[in-house]
Amino acid sequence: GAVVSQHPSRVICKSGTSVKIECRSLDFQATTMFWYRQFPKQSLMLMATSNEGSKATYEQGVEKDKFLINHASLTLSTLTVTSAHPEDSSFYICSAGDTTGTGGEKLFFGSGTQLSVL
């Protein structure tokens, strides 16, 4: 399947700092990428839909000023957690859709980023 690269895999930061997570589609172009958050032993919670060249669409309850999303190219989306606090500690995962395959619209996930805010 298609490859989605996510970096960093793990980050530890101090409270009040900002953290940027990158999501790249390596062998396909993705006009739409998705950002999820996952707490331990729970399912994936969609945070926002990232559209190339336009503003992201945030799910209800997700603070857009807290979680800044930039989708500047067809292969790169970034999520910046601004002024991080301990409650932002979580596993963040991106996904990208490959609409060019014969199966169409398959979503592939990055390897995730474990954020720990001290």
Next chain:
Amino acid sequence: GENVEQHPSTLSVQEGDSAVIKCTYSDSASNYFPWYKQELGKGPQLIIDIRSNVGEKKDQRIAVTLNKTAKHFSLHITETQPEDSAVYFCAASRGGGSNYKLTFGKGTLLTVNP
């Protein structure tokens, strides 16, 4: 919006046995149903998917069945192996361009005992 229910939440089988995980969905407009396997500390990996115009799909030891009338779909793993142990998520979406936003089930922790 879409609601996906997944059962069981945990499943323990002996190596070589079969494992079945079931999901139901609420949105009759959903037409794409993928299954993901997630190992600890990693992102979900797409293992198989099915579209609503197909009732069954098989890939080696993995198969998925879909009953569109009853709005449920199932994952079947035969001849399970210890490396099949992971959390499995079902999902549903309406598909098509930006509409392929997935709604996930809560996951099933599968343990295959040697």
